[in-house]
Amino acid sequence: MKGSSSRQSPNSSLWVRIASYARLLSRPDTPWTVKAILLLAILYLLSPFDLVPDWILGLGLLDDLAIVSLLVGWAIRLASRHSRLSPDNKK
Numbered sequence: 001m002k003g004s005s006s007r008q009s010p011n012s013s014l015w016v017r018i019a020s021y022a023r024l025l026s027r028p029d030t031p032w033t034v035k036a037i038l039l040l041a042i043l044y045l046l047s048p049f050d051l052v053p054d055w056i057l058g059l060g061l062l063d064d065l066a067i068v069s070l071l072v073g074w075a076i077r078l079a080s081r082h083s084r085l086s087p088d089n090k091k
Helices: 010-026 032-046 059-085
Strands: none
Touching (some): 010 059, 032 059
């Protein structure tokens, strides 16, 4: 089959991202603020308490998605800013 090996399923991209966030959490050079924000996102997902209850169809899951997306985006911006400013990354 031509080209089938170059295609990725949509879920594989998600798992690659999740694995990269896990590596970011486990790296010793990751700033503690980035680790704290990522852990806060995980705790919010696992917490039974939400801003909007999950039993409200659509809105309950939408607030989880929005808050976790904002937290992960913030952590990634902080991590990229740290990596640009780090003297170890200068060529």
